[in-house]
Amino acid sequence: MTVDASRGAEAPPELVQLLTPEGERVEHPDYDIDLTPEDVRSLYRDLVLVRRIDLEAVALQRQGELGIWASLLGQEAAQIGSGRALTDVDMAFPTYREHGVAWCRDVDPVKLLGLFRGVNHGGWDPKEHNFHLYTIVIGSQTLHAVGYAMGIQRDDATAATIVYFGDGATSQGDVNESFIWASVFNAPIVFFCQNNQWAISEPLEKQTRIPLYRRASGFGFPGIRVDGNDVFACLAVTRKALEAARTGQGPTLIEAFTYRMGAHTTTDDPTRYRVASELEAWKLKDPIERVKAYLFRNELADQAFFDSIEAEADQLGADLRRRCLAMPDPEPLDIFDHVYSEPHALIDRERAQFAAYLEGFER
Amino acid sequence: MTVLSLSKALNEGMRKAMEDDPKVLIMGEDVGKLGGVFRVTDGLQKDFGEDRVIDTPLAESGIIGTAIGLALRGYRPVCEIQFDGFVFPAADQIITQLAKMPMRSLGAIKLPVVVRIPCGGGIGAVEHHSESPEAYFTHTAGLRVVACSNPADAYTMIQQAIRSDDPVLFFEPKRRYWEKAEIDTTSTDWWTPLHAAKVVRPGAHVTLLAYGPMVKTCLEAAAAAEDDGRSLEVVDLRSLNPLDEPVVMDSVRRTGRVVVVHEAPVNSGFGAELAARITEQCFYHLEAPVLRVGGFSTPYPPSKLEEHYLPDLDRVLDAVDRTFGY
């Protein structure tokens, strides 16, 4: 089914959709998916819990506990759908907003806060979760992901890499270089672009004159646009693309057509550049509400279920808050740790000098 | 003992590293069939295959960025940047990712990536083919920056760089690529640690500090100075980050006079770092200020002018004279 989800006057884009904003299940010839009621309930749970993590983090920032936070509000379906398509052996490379994918990779949510609270630059072990560290420089990680995928090829492994980036990132040289590399080496990778319509204040029209998914054809691989607020469709499309990557069919670009409902980050003020009606229109496409409607409509869940998820979310939020506040500040001498993996004379000397200097105060 | 040119020594060193460790990869523009524009990787693709010696698309950021990904997957990529002046499109990946990711991960990630950069002038090349960008990278924490000056060091240092678990920027003096020396490839006994400086000519009156292409120039200057009864000590720094301070300071304390020589512009160059460190640590041993000989604060000139731009034996000796004027 093809529907119009365009933001402005642009021609209607082709969009894979399996669940309408009203919660109605629709068929698609290429991307159908079998989901048990249990699957749907579990997707719903993920969506709700991840939104709660995000809301709690925004609140923590407002209270001065985090320096900044990049909210995923509105992008839950794109992240949970694609994240749940991954298998254990696949590797994910995020930007700084992929809290939902991190959730799918079993990264403890409190670890996501370290970077934003300023206690570290990324507190989880990427190898343990097959979820790379957040990347702040826009587009850089797309090349790392392709290189990693080339490693998978050399290992003769059956696995794929997925890399996340925004619509703004598609203007970066690195993203375009990564498309070229992936294409000429036929790398097992899925490029997952969350087109949330804005790069801080810059609208999509400042990055491109054509729908982003169509870029792929110029690089020699398939591109597909999916309703990024439809968790079923995101799951189905990503699953298929990952399978293609794993079976030697090379890269796919997925454009998840979605919307950043909050501010770019907590320091941003979207009222300066976007009209309120736009947000109102997108609220009607809320990724969580439509799954809820589907569950209700088909009597796959009762009020007790929704209440229990709500209670779980409350608990998760409270737990996240408690553990965020308990996160210890790093020690001053930690500055010198992990700069090099082998001994380094200059670092060793500076550490010793600074330690002696600090001791001077304690005496 | 075999006689090898510096470029062939690098080639043999990489070959050895690839034989020893199947995870070592070579990647870059033209490194495969052509063997690189300087033929440093000559024959490696033929022997190790296209999966290990990877001809890449023409995009420097892509070379370093994908090398990082391969290293994350357990490989040890050795990237060739074709010429010094073309490292800048890759500077973002080198500075913000390669140098920082291990620390960002609290040590969970190691990035054993080597970035080989043919550097410096003296070969009559066109614009952007003769530069010395080392100071941009010594300023970046998280990178090791080394420069070889002769075939024997080239052979050992490239293997040590590949074996290092840290990212290494490896500067190769392109005008010395064709110089030859006898090398013992059968033993590792004579290898100097990668981070260590070497006194390559002992002397008593002045210390000449150099690395890469300028080591030979300094040795020639020292030989010429001997005729004037001056004994110049030449120290090949080999590693710029970390700097082997004990060897440098020891030499300075013995001679009391220092001339730093490099091809890069003097302004904010690596010589400034040396002068500052020496002043801090050897102030009372100095008979004269630390003098610097290097390129001008101009872009690298057209090749018909490069002989004036590049420090030569006479400019080094002129600086030596000046240190005796204090």
Ligand SMILES: Cc1ncc(C[n+]2csc(CCOP(=O)(O)OP(=O)(O)O)c2C)c(N)n1
């Ligand atoms: C190379 C680079 N330039 C600028 C920035 C500052 N910056 C951070 S996020 C951002 C917008 C990114 O937009 P997009 O790629 O669409 O991702 P989104 O945040 O909307 O998910 C900018 C300009 C940056 N982080 N990196």
